[in-house]
Structure formats: structure tokens, C-alpha cells
Amino acid sequence: MATDLKFRFSFHLRQFLVLMFFSWTMVGCFIAYQYYREKSLKIESINTMLQVNNSHILDAIETQGAPLADIGQSNMNLKDLRITIMDIHGNVLYDNAFKTNTVSDNHISRPEIAQALATGKGYTVMRKSKTTDTPFFYSATLGKSHIVRSAVPYDHSLHQMLATDGAFLWIMLGITLVFSIIGYFVTWRAGVVISRLNDFAARAEKGERIYADLAFPDNELGSISSHIVRLYSRLQEAIVERDRQHEIAIHEEQEKIRIKRQLTNNINHELKTPVSAIQVCLETLLDHPELSDEKRIEFLRRSYDNTSRLRSLLDDVSLITRMEDGSQAIEMSTVSLSEIISDAVDESEIAHPDSNMEIHVETAGDLPLTANAGILLSVFRNLIDNAIAYSGGSKIEIKTADDGDFYSVIFADNGIGVADEHLPHLFERFYRIDKGRSRKMGGTGLGLSIVKNAIILHGGTIEAINRRDGGLEFRFSLKKYN
Numbered sequence: 001m002a003t004d005l006k007f008r009f010s011f012h013l014r015q016f017l018v019l020m021f022f023s024w025t026m027v028g029c030f031i032a033y034q035y036y037r038e039k040s041l042k043i044e045s046i047n048t049m050l051q052v053n054n055s056h057i058l059d060a061i062e063t064q065g066a067p068l069a070d071i072g073q074s075n076m077n078l079k080d081l082r083i084t085i086m087d088i089h090g091n092v093l094y095d096n097a098f099k100t101n102t103v104s105d106n107h108i109s110r111p112e113i114a115q116a117l118a119t120g121k122g123y124t125v126m127r128k129s130k131t132t133d134t135p136f137f138y139s140a141t142l143g144k145s146h147i148v149r150s151a152v153p154y155d156h157s158l159h160q161m162l163a164t165d166g167a168f169l170w171i172m173l174g175i176t177l178v179f180s181i182i183g184y185f186v187t188w189r190a191g192v193v194i195s196r197l198n199d200f201a202a203r204a205e206k207g208e209r210i211y212a213d214l215a216f217p218d219n220e221l222g223s224i225s226s227h228i229v230r231l232y233s234r235l236q237e238a239i240v241e242r243d244r245q246h247e248i249a250i251h252e253e254q255e256k257i258r259i260k261r262q263l264t265n266n267i268n269h270e271l272k273t274p275v276s277a278i279q280v281c282l283e284t285l286l287d288h289p290e291l292s293d294e295k296r297i298e299f300l301r302r303s304y305d306n307t308s309r310l311r312s313l314l315d316d317v318s319l320i321t322r323m324e325d326g327s328q329a330i331e332m333s334t335v336s337l338s339e340i341i342s343d344a345v346d347e348s349e350i351a352h353p354d355s356n357m358e359i360h361v362e363t364a365g366d367l368p369l370t371a372n373a374g375i376l377l378s379v380f381r382n383l384i385d386n387a388i389a390y391s392g393g394s395k396i397e398i399k400t401a402d403d404g405d406f407y408s409v410i411f412a413d414n415g416i417g418v419a420d421e422h423l424p425h426l427f428e429r430f431y432r433i434d435k436g437r438s439r440k441m442g443g444t445g446l447g448l449s450i451v452k453n454a455i456i457l458h459g460g461t462i463e464a465i466n467r468r469d470g471g472l473e474f475r476f477s478l479k480k481y482n
Contacts, residue, residue, distance in 0.1 A: 006046050008174065010191060011138065013191075014190075015187040015190065015191065016183060016184055016187040019183045019187060020183065022178055023176065023179060023180065023183065023274055024180075027172060027173075027176045028183070030172070031172055032167060033386065034168065038093065043123075046137060046139075046152070047123045047139045050123070050137075050138055050139035050150040050151075050152070051121060051141055053150050054140070054141035054148040054149070054150050055137065055141060057085070057148045058141060058143035058146060058148050061085070061143070061146055061148075062143050062144050062145060062146060068085055068093060068094040080152060080153050081096075081150060081152060082095070082096060082097050082136065082151040082152070082153075083095070083096045083148070083149075084096075084097075084149040084150075084151070085106070085146055085147070085148055085149075086107055086147040086149070087145065087146060087147070088117070088142070088145060088146070088147060089106070089108060090106045090108025090109075090110075090113055090147070091105075091106050092105045092106070092107060093146070095131075097131070097132055105131065105461075107149070109141075110124075110127075110138070110140075111124045111127070112124045112136075112138040112139065112140040112149060113140050113147060113149065115140070115294070116140040116141060116142045116147060116149075117142060117147075120141070120142045121139075121140070121141055121142070122139075122140045123137070123138060123139040123140070124136075124137070124138040125137055125154075129151075129454055130152050134153055135153070135154040136151035136152065136153055136154055137151060137152050137153075137154050138151045139151070163324070171172055178389070185411065187290070193225050196223050196225065197228075200225075200229055200232075204232060206306075209230065209236065210233050210236055215296075230295075241324075247380045274306035274307070274309045274310050275306075275310070277302060277303075278302075278303045278305045278306045278307065281299040281300070281302050281303045281306075282299075282303060284299055285299050285300075291377040308419065319375070319378065319450055330372050330375070330457070331372060331373060332370050332372055333370065333371075333372075333373070334368055334369070334370055335368070335369065335370075335371050335373045335376070336366045336367060336368055336369075337363070337366075337367035337368070337369055337376075337400065337407055337478065338363040338365070338366055338367045338400075339366075339379050340371075340373060340376050340380065341361055341363060341380055341398055341400075342361070343377060344377055344380035344381045344384060345361065345380075345384070347377075347381060348381065348384045348385070348388070351385070352385075352388050354389050356394060357387065357388050357393070357394060357395070357396060358394060358395045358396070359384070359395075359396045359398070360395065360396065360397050360398070361398045361399075362397075362398070362399045362400070363398075363399075363400045364400065364401070367402075367407055368480075369398060369407060369458075369478060369480045370479075370480070370481045371458050371477070371478070372457075372458075375454045375457065375458075376454065376458065376478075378450055378451075378454060379450075379454045379455065380398070380411075382447040382448065382450055382451050383411050383451060383474060384396065385447065386447055386448065387413040387415065387472075388410075389453045390415075391413040391414075391415025391416065391417075391471065391472060392416045393413040393414040393415030393416070393470075393471055394414060395413065395414045396411070396412070396413050397410070397411075397412045397413075398410070400412050403477070405479060405480055405481075406459075406460065406477040406478060406479055406480065407477065407478045407480065408464040408475070408476075409474075409475070409476050409477070409478065410473060410474070410475055410476050411473070411474040411476075412467060412471055412472070412474070413471045413472055413473075414467075414469075414470055414471040415470070415471050415472065416470070417466040417467065417470060417471055417472045418467065418472060420465065423464055423465070423466070425453040425465075426448050426464050427448050427449055427451070427462070428449065429445065429446055429449045430445035431445065431448075432445055451474075455476045455477075455478070458478050458479055459478070459479030460476055460477035460478045460479055461476065461477055462474060462475070462476035462477075463475050463476070
């Protein structure tokens with residue numbers, strides 16, 4: 001039942017009703033206390049006036065010896081005031097409400113008389129007289145040998161006199177009403193925060209996406225709620241980012257496995273040709289001992305060329321594997337990019353003495369950077385070898401520029417370029433535009449793949465484009481400090 005009521009009324013309404021209950025109860029208690037206090041003061045005021053009158057009469061009777069008739073006659077001028085004189089046993093000696101001076105009655109049981117005998121003074125706010133059948137306000141005073149009781153009729157004028165101030169009651173009710181309205185809006189603002197927090201908790205429990213822009217009122221509770229929502233939103237973002245990174249890592253791992261499998265298959269395929277050629281040459285030499293020395297040397301040279309190709313292939317595979325799986329273990333040091341380019345050019349002149357390719361280099365200064373000199377040297381050596389072997393051109397241009405945190409490099413030839421459909425695949429392992437020609441030239445099919453991996457290892461990017469005036473151009477960057 002309590003749960004039903006909890007969901008039937010909103011948090012705001014429940015808090016408002018509780019606030020109103022305590023507020024109106026407190027105001028009601030205050031009004032009741034004020035009413036009792038004000039009425040008591042007015043009753044005490046009337047009783048005090050009557051007690052003073054009683055004291056004057058007792059003084060006249062017991063001190064001055066004035067006759068009772070004279071006392072009664074003298075007080076007949078007091079409008080509607082009833083004077084009753086009794087002995088200390090409660091026997092009525094005089095009552096100005098009657099024409100005669102003797103009244104055969106005893107008032108010892110009257111509340112105000114009993115109180116006066118006990119404490120010296122007593123009063124009754126409203127009691128109907130048994131002798132006159134009229135309600136009176138009675139006030140009695142005990143003297144040495146007499147009891148004097150004064151009474152005024154409890155009529156409309158006395159009732160009005162004893163009534164509390166109605167203006168005070170209306171003012172209190174008005175103030176309470178204003179506070180109730182203020183309380184409604186205060187609890188409403190708190191209710192908005194609680195309601196939105198409840199909605200946030202329900203959505204969070206369902207696993208829904210929570211954004212940090214959920215609005216709350218501009219107060220302390222709203223500020224705390226905003227902080228909670230923002231923290232939860234950041235936690236969700238962190239979890240999403242963690243899951244995304246996990247998926248990326250899984251994808252990368254699967255991609256590595258796929259690439260390794262593909263690399264293994266490609267290596268197996270690439271190894272078959274030179275191994276088969278070596279095997280054929282050796283089998284021929286073994287099966288035909290009668291071959292001339294010239295033929296024997298030819299077969300041996302073919303075997304040597306194929307073993308050289310095998311060694312180049314294994315070296316290239318080792319280098320790629322080293323860059324992909326052991327990048328953290330590769331030693332980096334401060335080197336000069338200009339010197340590395342110069343060394344690559346010098347090596348190409350020794351490796352290709354018959355080449356008519358002219359290499360033109362433009363570098364500005366020493367160009368220091370953190371890199372692995374051997375791997376970076378293989379970048380330019382492979383690009384130069386590739387241009388000499390396949391471009392069909394006569395000139396190579398190498399230009400460098402300082403771009404802040406990076407050095408940018410342009411490597412271009414003036415050859416025939418490549419068809420546009422081959423450009424996206426140039427950096428793939430074992431990708432050949434002319435497979436027959438590539439094998440004939442002794443290429444392993446891994447040169448440009450090595451170039452790309454080396455550039456990535458050094459924090460850069462690379463792309464290949466066909467030049468407008470002919471030839472192939474490689475644009476890449478190298479991070480100065482890794």
C-alpha cells in the first residue's frame with residue numbers, strides 16, 4: 001500500500017504535503033496558544049476589576065461597619081453589576097438582585113466560592129445562575145468574616161470583549177498561505193531534480209546512453225546532480241572508448257595474423273622459383289658429368305644468382321618482420337637526414353655502375369632527427385633501386401623541407417610512371433606491375449612495402465602520385481623526434 005502511494009504521488013507532492021502538514025500544525029498550535037493566552041489575559045483583566053470592587057465592599061463592611069443595605073444601595077448605580085454578600089459558611093446575607101435584604105440560600109458549593117475559600121480569590125467565566133437563570137461572569141473574594149461576590153451578565157458585549165482578535169487570525173492565515181506557496185515552488189524545484197535523477201537512474205539501469213547535457217535547476221542539489229550525470233557520462237564514454245580500442249586491437253591482431261599468413265603464402269610462392277631453379281641446375285650438373293666447363297659455369301652462375309635472390313628475399317622479410325613486431329626494440333639515435341640521403345646515393349652508384357640515372361639532391365642543412373640509420377637508409381636505397389629498375393627515366397630528384405615537427409621529402413623520377421589503378425597497391429607486399437620483368441630484374445616484391453613500414457615506424461606517412469609531366473613521385477614525412 002505504501003509503495004502504491006509512493007508512485008501515485010510524485011516526490012514533489014509528497015514533500016509538499018509533509019511540509020504543509022508540519023507548517024499548518026505548527027501554525028495551528030501557535031494560534032491555539034495565542035487564543036488561549038489572549039483570552040486568559042482578558043479574563044484576568046475582568047476578574048481583576050471585579051476583585052477590586054469586591055475589596056472595596058469588604059473594606060466598607062468589615063472596617064467601616066457599613067450596613068449591608070447601604071452597600072447594596074450604593075452599588076445599585078453600577079449598571080448590571082450583581083453583588084452578593086455571604087458569611088464564610090456560604091450563607092447569602094445580601095444580594096442586590098432581590099428587593100429584600102435576606103436570601104435563604106447557601107452558595108458554598110458554587111465553584112468561585114469554593115475557590116475563594118481555598119485560595120482567597122476565585123472566578124467562573126460563564127455559569128448560569130440558579131436563582132436568576134441568567135449566565136454570569138462571577139468573581140469572589142474572601143474577607144475576614146464575609147465573602148463578596150461580584151458578577152456581570154455574560155451577554156453579547158462581554159462575549160465580544162472576551163473574544164480573540166480576528167485580525168491576528170487572518171494575518172497568520174495569510175502569512176501561512178504565502179509560505180505554503182513559497183514551499184510549493186521550493187519543493188517543486190527539488191522535485192524536478194529528484195524526478196530527473198530518477199529518470200537518469202532508470203536509463204542508466206537499462207544501459208541507455210547518457211549525455212552530460214541533461215539540465216538541472218541552478219541550485220546546490222542541481223549542481224550535485226549535474227556532477228553525477230557528467231561523471232557517469234564520462235564513465236560511459238571511457239567504456240565505449242575502451243571497447244572501441246579493444247575492437248581495434250582485436251582487428252589489428254587479426255589483421256596481423258592475416259598479413260602473416262599472406263606473407264607466409266607469398267614467401268612460399270616466391271621461394272619456389274629460385275629454389276626450383278637451383279634444384280634444376282644442380283640436378284643437371286649431377287646427372288650430366290660430361291657437360292663442358294662453360295655449361296657447368298653457366299649452371300653454377302644461375303644457382304648463385306638464385307641464391308642471391310633468396311638472400312635478398314630473406315633479408316627483406318626479416319626487416320619487415322622486425323619493424324612490425326619489434327618496433328620498441330629498434331634502436332633510435334640522432335642522425336642526419338642529409339647524410340643518410342648522401343650515403344644512399346653513393347651506394348647506388350656502386351651498386352649500379354652502368355646506370356645512366358642522374359640523381360639530383362636538394363637539402364637545407366644537416367636535418368637532424370631521431371631515427372634508425374640503417375632502416376632509414378633502406379628507404380632511400382629501395383626508392384632509388386626501384387626508380388633505376390622500373391621507371392625508364394634518366395633523372396631522380398630528392399627534395400627536403402622543414403615543416404615544424406616533421407621533415408617532408410619528395411622523391412620523383414621522370415620515367416613512365418604507373419597506371420592509376422596500380423597506385424593504391426604499390427606498397428602491398430609482393431605486388432608487381434609486371435611480374436615477369438620484376439623477377440628478371442631480381443626484385444623481391446617487398447621494396448616499397450619496406451619503405452612504407454619504415455616511414456610509419458618513424459612517425460610519418462607516404463603517398464605515391466603520377467607527375468603531370470611524366471614520372472612517379474613519392475611524398476612522405478619523417479617525424480623529427482620519436
